[in-house]
Amino acid sequence: MSEVRLQIDGQEVAAPEGATVLEAAQGAGIPIPTLCHHEKLEPFGSCRLCTVEVERGGRKQHVVSCVYPVAEGLTVRTRTPEIERIRRVILELYLAHAPEAPRLKALAEEYGADKDRFGKESSFCIHCGLCVRYCAEVKKKHAVGFINRGTKKEIAFVPDIAARECWKCKECFPLCPTSWLQAAYVLVEGILFPREEQQA
Amino acid sequence: MDIARVDQIIDRYGADESYLIQVLLDIQTENNWLPHEALERVAERLRVPLSRILHIATFYKAFSTVPKGRHRIHVCMGTACHVRGAQRVLDAVQEATGIKPGETDLELKFSLETVNCLGCCALGPVMEIDGKTYGKMTPAETAEALRNHD
Amino acid sequence: MERLHSPAELEAFRKAVLTDRAPDQPCITLCAGSACHACGCNDVAEAVRVELAKQGLADRVHLRLTGCHGFCERGPILVIQPESVCYFQLTAADVPEIIEKTVKAGERVERLLYVDPDSGDPLAREDEIPFYKHQQRIVFGSNGSIDPKSIEDYVAIGGYSALAKALSEMTPEQVLDEVKRANLRGRGGGGFPAGIKWEGTRNAPDPVKYVVVNADEGDPGAYMDRSLLEGNPHAVLEGLILGAYAVGAHEGYVYVRQEYPLAVENVTLAIQKAEELGLLGDDILGSGFSFRVKVHRGAGAFVCGESTALMTALEGRVGEPRPKYIRSNVRGLWNRPTVLNNVETWANVPLIIQNGADWFTRIGTETSSGTKIFSIVGKITNTGLVEVPMGMPLRDIVYKIGGGIPGGKRLKAVQTGGPSGGCLPEHMLDLPVGFDELTQAGSMMGSGGMIVMDEDTCMVDVARYFIEFLTDESCGKCVPCREGLRQMLAILTRICRGEGRDGDLEILEDLSVVAKEAALCGLGKSAPNPFLSTLRYFRDEYEAHIREKRCPALSCKDLIAFHIDPDRCRACGRCRRKCPAEAISGAKNVIHQIDQDLCTKCGTCLEVCPERFGAVRKISGEPVPPPLPEDQRTVRARG
Numbered sequence: 007m008s009e010v011r012l013q014i015d016g017q018e019v020a021a022p023e024g025a026t027v028l029e030a031a032q033g034a035g036i037p038i039p040t041l042c043h044h045e046k047l048e049p050f051g052s053c054r055l056c057t058v059e060v061e062r063g064g065r066k067q068h069v070v071s072c073v074y075p076v077a078e079g080l081t082v083r084t085r086t087p088e089i090e091r092i093r094r095v096i097l098e099l100y101l102a103h104a105p106e107a108p109r110l111k112a113l114a115e116e117y118g119a120d121k122d123r124f125g126k127e128s129s130f131c132i133h134c135g136l137c138v139r140y141c142a143e144v145k146k147k148h149a150v151g152f153i154n155r156g157t158k159k160e161i162a163f164v165p166d167i168a169a170r171e172c173w174k175c176k177e178c179f180p181l182c183p184t185s186w187l188q189a190a191y192v193l194v195e196g197i198l199f200p201r202e203e204q205q206a
Numbered sequence: 207m208d209i210a211r212v213d214q215i216i217d218r219y220g221a222d223e224s225y226l227i228q229v230l231l232d233i234q235t236e237n238n239w240l241p242h243e244a245l246e247r248v249a250e251r252l253r254v255p256l257s258r259i260l261h262i263a264t265f266y267k268a269f270s271t272v273p274k275g276r277h278r279i280h281v282c283m284g285t286a287c288h289v290r291g292a293q294r295v296l297d298a299v300q301e302a303t304g305i306k307p308g309e310t311d312l313e314l315k316f317s318l319e320t321v322n323c324l325g326c327c328a329l330g331p332v333m334e335i336d337g338k339t340y341g342k343m344t345p346a347e348t349a350e351a352l353r354n355h356d
Numbered sequence: 357m358e359r360l361h362s363p364a365e366l367e368a369f370r371k372a373v374l375t376d377r378a379p380d381q382p383c384i385t386l387c388a389g390s391a392c393h394a395c396g397c398n399d400v401a402e403a404v405r406v407e408l409a410k411q412g413l414a415d416r417v418h419l420r421l422t423g424c425h426g427f428c429e430r431g432p433i434l435v436i437q438p439e440s441v442c443y444f445q446l447t448a449a450d451v452p453e454i455i456e457k458t459v460k461a462g463e464r465v466e467r468l469l470y471v472d473p474d475s476g477d478p479l480a481r482e483d484e485i486p487f488y489k490h491q492q493r494i495v496f497g498s499n500g501s502i503d504p505k506s507i508e509d510y511v512a513i514g515g516y517s518a519l520a521k522a523l524s525e526m527t528p529e530q531v532l533d534e535v536k537r538a539n540l541r542g543r544g545g546g547g548f549p550a551g552i553k554w555e556g557t558r559n560a561p562d563p564v565k566y567v568v569v570n571a572d573e574g575d576p577g578a579y580m581d582r583s584l585l586e587g588n589p590h591a592v593l594e595g596l597i598l599g600a601y602a603v604g605a606h607e608g609y610v611y612v613r614q615e616y617p618l619a620v621e622n623v624t625l626a627i628q629k630a631e632e633l634g635l636l637g638d639d640i641l642g643s644g645f646s647f648r649v650k651v652h653r654g655a656g657a658f659v660c661g662e663s664t665a666l667m668t669a670l671e672g673r674v675g676e677p678r679p680k681y682i683r684s685n686v687r688g689l690w691n692r693p694t695v696l697n698n699v700e701t702w703a704n705v706p707l708i709i710q711n712g713a714d715w716f717t718r719i720g721t722e723t724s725s726g727t728k729i730f731s732i733v734g735k736i737t738n739t740g741l742v743e744v745p746m747g748m749p750l751r752d753i754v755y756k757i758g759g760g761i762p763g764g765k766r767l768k769a770v771q772t773g774g775p776s777g778g779c780l781p782e783h784m785l786d787l788p789v790g791f792d793e794l795t796q797a798g799s800m801m802g803s804g805g806m807i808v809m810d811e812d813t814c815m816v817d818v819a820r821y822f823i824e825f826l827t828d829e830s831c832g833k834c835v836p837c838r839e840g841l842r843q844m845l846a847i848l849t850r851i852c853r854g855e856g857r858d859g860d861l862e863i864l865e866d867l868s869v870v871a872k873e874a875a876l877c878g879l880g881k882s883a884p885n886p887f888l889s890t891l892r893y894f895r896d897e898y899e900a901h902i903r904e905k906r907c908p909a910l911s912c913k914d915l916i917a918f919h920i921d922p923d924r925c926r927a928c929g930r931c932r933r934k935c936p937a938e939a940i941s942g943a944k945n946v947i948h949q950i951d952q953d954l955c956t957k958c959g960t961c962l963e964v965c966p967e968r969f970g971a972v973r974k975i976s977g978e979p980v981p982p983p984l985p986e987d988q989r990t991v992r993a994r995g
Contacts, residue, residue, distance in 0.1 A: 051679025051876055054834055088416060099840060099843065133835070224670070267677065286734050322829075344960070
């Protein structure tokens, strides 16, 4: 595969064709924050935190680096005042849901996000979909999925499958950026599956 | 719903995952809602993970995973109806039935939904009861129209 | 039906259809579009059938149920050919008189004619009525003259001759080139040139390609695609087949909302009839070109109007947009090159191929060729669908065709472009309506919804309404849309309730920027437009709500009160009897009063209070006068 040369934050970077801007930046040691990205999973592009500015042929636009492919001669800026503003507001929106999540708090500090700017709606889940996608793409079990849409969207375990599969796996727990998933599972487990069934 | 009937509907299209939404629409139309056994059967026959079917069944407005009332009220909240007072019609329906959009009353008499445009903008504000259109509604006429259903 | 094997056989079929039809034979056409359906056209149709049979005219007079004529305000609409006499708002009871007088004796039934609002003269013919006279109905016009269920009707007016021409005289490249030269821009949203989109698909190396009709029309207040697909499905199909030929696709889809059952029915039937005639399927008209179409019903999600979401829905998945930076005309449905255009765009294609790109570009403006169908709705006298050449000033559409604002009210704004569009204030009415002109003014063409608002419409509430709509329709995948809209809605709702705070507008602007720059799809990126455009032109209304807790349009429920003026009340009792909340007290000769705690602000009292009394007032931003002491409640008004 041929190499592509681009510039990220003033630094010349080479990356294989077909790589994403995020991968190119990570390869060059340039940090870009992410919440929904995982190297084993297909890019999802939902958290929008990895938004960067790309410039090509004089045309600038904001794109998500976890999806945008590298291209020869591309100029990428990972920190501009606009990007700082986008990331700050996105973090503030997340903090309305999970104000105590350690990863969000650390990022909030970095970007000056105010966790109290928006009215709290503590659902804890930030819909990064890591658990859902990991279960589907890596484990191929589909024990947890999304339900509903828009502001009512949430994650839900499929009881029959969860009762069979989750007890011995639980690999999605550490992926959760708000550590909420484990609690959700424990709750579902407590309500739905009798102890004996799990042991069996 | 009879599983054999679910199979018949699937056979109409062929057990291909691209027909998933079409199959679910037919089940919804015939049965008025999507029972869990039916969804499990569809998952099995179309070889689609149940988690994906549950997302679809709760994502699209046409579907319901709970039983619906005998009479289905649709209040149009499209823009034309909105500027002509659709909210007042909706308020009147809520007042008369005691249910909010998306809800069904305990006697399974009415289910209330808001819709975004029925394409009858000339008649706004518009509501539908069991598919029959009621145009140029006032709160008083709305209550009257609901009284004629039992 | 016999399968046609060549363009010559299609011509022969057309001749046979026309020979069967005497051009001067009387024909009653009745609009059976959705709006007319809702106001009882079925009863009228039945009455016509009964009456024709009764008077022994059943074989001499043909009854044709057509698609939408556009003048929905005046439905049911009946037109008698060949004289083109139009009758409006009729009921079954009017039918015997119409048949007796107009069909048999050639006289007119005056009371059912359209009355010119300026001169007071009755107008009988479509081309005399202002609503129709100022339109140019090249796409929509056939709706009124054909039965959408009859392929013969479509063929009789020249249907499928563009297809025959393309297949026999033109290469796919020539078809593509004609559409490119015509500068046909997408009529469903962004106005992207169709020819350029098609070219990308044609040039994509993948041999399997698709063409798709987007009939997931979801903009509230816009129903032109519905009316076209219901009323003239073959025109859309013919356009689709031409597009497939041009790009080299052999499979196509019509993605249509299941909320449009008549459109689903008519397009499904049209496909079946076209297959029977050999206009779809293998070796179409002996050309060697094969193409098939399937209908896919959408299950109800506004976001599926977005191209990548529509394609995931077609694949049988949840309609969430894809996070891709490769255009869907190169990688779309099942990752194959896919052309997606909306109903109206496809319906323009046969006209361009038949009449040539030069004919098409002569209509409209330099950057926006052709016509556009608008649905003009809201506070407007003539609600309906209108087709005008691009570039017509907004004012002409609203006043010459739309007949202005009813009830002597003042126009405040026209909202165009659907939920992602914007509001144009009164002083911009001379704007020529074109893709670029609307975008520059902070709105957009969108699919052609045009919602007229008068002085009673609160612009903050309009912004709140659209943001609520979009919050409800957000797929929920990306945070700037799902969470950003949720917060915007919460703030706008507070403002409408009189709980706005300093700094609210700044937060709203912050959220708007983030949605615009960082949302995943077009829905999210354009979602702040209703807020931004109302703020741009109506900032004073926002400030009145936030600072003075006053709604200048007297519309926001929490900021208004109804009050009965004691000096004007005659104690007629109408408001008291009609009040659904039983909030009005009074008796004969006793001045009526509204109990503000019980009042639900439904406005019924204001509506029923006789105009000559005018005792009920709506107030905002000022305290409600205290209730009268009992000994002062005797009616004072006289006269």
